[in-house]
Amino acid sequence: MFDLLPNNSHAPKISVLGVGGCGCNTINQLSKAQLADNVQLIAVNTDAQSLTMCECSVRLQIGTEITKGLGAGAKPHKGFEAAKESEAELKQHIEAADIVFITGGMGGGTGTGAMPFIASLAKELSKPLVAVVTTPFSLEGQKRAQQAKNGVDELINAADAVIVLPNDKLIDALDKKISMVNAFYQSNRILQDVLQGLTTTISQSGLINIDLNDFIEVISHQGRAAMGVARQQANDDLQQTIANALQNPLLEKIELTQAKGAIVSVIATDNIELSQYNLIGACLQQQLNADAMVIIGLTIVPELDCELELMVIATGIETPAHLQQTPANQPVASHSSPEVAAIERDLHSVPTAMGIDSNISAVVIDTQVDKKPRFEPSELLNLHDFLRQKSAVAITEEDELEIPAYSRRAKLSGL
Numbered sequence: 001m002f003d004l005l006p007n008n009s010h011a012p013k014i015s016v017l018g019v020g021g022c023g024c025n026t027i028n029q030l031s032k033a034q035l036a037d038n039v040q041l042i043a044v045n046t047d048a049q050s051l052t053m054c055e056c057s058v059r060l061q062i063g064t065e066i067t068k069g070l071g072a073g074a075k076p077h078k079g080f081e082a083a084k085e086s087e088a089e090l091k092q093h094i095e096a097a098d099i100v101f102i103t104g105g106m107g108g109g110t111g112t113g114a115m116p117f118i119a120s121l122a123k124e125l126s127k128p129l130v131a132v133v134t135t136p137f138s139l140e141g142q143k144r145a146q147q148a149k150n151g152v153d154e155l156i157n158a159a160d161a162v163i164v165l166p167n168d169k170l171i172d173a174l175d176k177k178i179s180m181v182n183a184f185y186q187s188n189r190i191l192q193d194v195l196q197g198l199t200t201t202i203s204q205s206g207l208i209n210i211d212l213n214d215f216i217e218v219i220s221h222q223g224r225a226a227m228g229v230a231r232q233q234a235n236d237d238l239q240q241t242i243a244n245a246l247q248n249p250l251l252e253k254i255e256l257t258q259a260k261g262a263i264v265s266v267i268a269t270d271n272i273e274l275s276q277y278n279l280i281g282a283c284l285q286q287q288l289n290a291d292a293m294v295i296i297g298l299t300i301v302p303e304l305d306c307e308l309e310l311m312v313i314a315t316g317i318e319t320p321a322h323l324q325q326t327p328a329n330q331p332v333a334s335h336s337s338p339e340v341a342a343i344e345r346d347l348h349s350v351p352t353a354m355g356i357d358s359n360i361s362a363v364v365i366d367t368q369v370d371k372k373p374r375f376e377p378s379e380l381l382n383l384h385d386f387l388r389q390k391s392a393v394a395i396t397e398e399d400e401l402e403i404p405a406y407s408r409r410a411k412l413s414g415l
């Protein structure tokens with residue numbers, strides 16, 4: 001067993017705020033992982049009941065007066081007002097940190113309304129802030145998609161970097177038979193990996209170090225950011241590993257050539273050759289704009305159970321206009337039952353969630369198997385209650401094989 005996360009009193013203080021139901025689920029998952037001592041997890045919600053189920057040490061109920069502890073009822077303006085009511089407490093947590101990460105689901109009330117406000121507080125206090133957010137399934141309806149879009153736009157204006165993980169991508173990337181609970185678990189695991197990878201990158205000392213100033217320099221290109229992680233086993237082709245990191249199928253579709261900067265964290269055994277390190281740099285430089293600032297950190301872990309682990313964060317990316325809207329003439333699946341046809345019509349009137357390839361956004365009808373919608377309408381009506389109840393899912397042995405080292409280390413240490 002090895003430990004990549006030594007106690008380091010000089011490490012920057014990192015606060016991770018999980019905002020709203022989705023954010024608190026992610027914080028719950030992160031609280032079971034091993035994080036460095038300099039990382040503080042904070043659950044932030046308007047919903048008092050959901051907060052009590054959070055296992056982290058700091059829980060902050062916001063907007064007690066406005067929401068009476070009952071949530072923001074999918075109204076972003078309530079989430080915003082709630083955060084404003086609790087401005088002083090939020091500021092305390094932001095001020096205590098050198099860098100702030102926020103995470104949550106866009107589309108509901110608390111996360112959508114509160115996260116841009118929190119980001120604006122961080123801006124006011126000159127603290128760098130990176131947001132990692134989800135966007136709703138198309139199935140959740142047009143209103144949520146629109147609320148999410150507005151929320152992301154507001155967040156982009158206030159945060160240093162915004163990484164978007166569209167829940168719709170799950171449908172495309174995961175086994176079609178996967179249960180709803182497992183789909184959310186997988187998505188939360190990606191959120192966990194992104195956050196754990198980011199905090200680890202800043203916390204640990206490497207052979208070639210990425211310190212907080214490097215990190216801030218690259219993320220300060222306001223706009224969208226994207227992140228990918230890949231692992232390389234012995235005899236794998238390094239160029240393919242790099243391509244895998246850049247094409248993480250659960251992350252938002254992005255145009256890498258538009259990135260203004262990239263942070264690359266390489267974790268490798270002591271067998272890594274200079275030529276391999278150089279190849280990583282050269283491949284990335286090829287994919288990115290010539291003016292992009294690229295910082296590559298290297299940490300040697302002799303006991304690493306693969307040859308190399310690669311994490312790429314590309315920043316300052318604009319979403320191309322052609323990815324922002326669903327074409328009006330998108331084909332509708334034929335031979336559907338009246339119920340399915342109604343859902344299909346609804347889906348085609350939903351604007352594509354940000355950055356999702358238009359031919360992915362509407363792939364929610366399982367035409368391959370039985371022409372039934374993957375989720376029954378009754379399930380949809382109760383989606384949010386359902387999520388609250390089912391957020392905690394145990395990691396199976398099978399899952400474990402795919403978990404990047406950031407997460408696996410936590411499990412190895414028995415946490």
Ligand SMILES: Nc1nc2c(ncn2[C@@H]2O[C@H](COP(=O)(O)OP(=O)(O)OP(=O)(O)O)[C@@H](O)[C@H]2O)c(=O)[nH]1
Pocket residue numbers: 019020021022023025026046047071072073074075104105106107108109110111112134135136137140144167184187188384387391
């Ligand atoms: N990936 C993932 N997405 C989630 C999860 N929970 C909710 N979501 C998504 O996040 C969106 C917002 O849901 P919540 O986070 O529960 O809403 P909220 O921000 O607490 O807002 P209110 O409930 O209205 O106060 C939903 O529309 C879902 O798309 C989760 O555990 N994982």
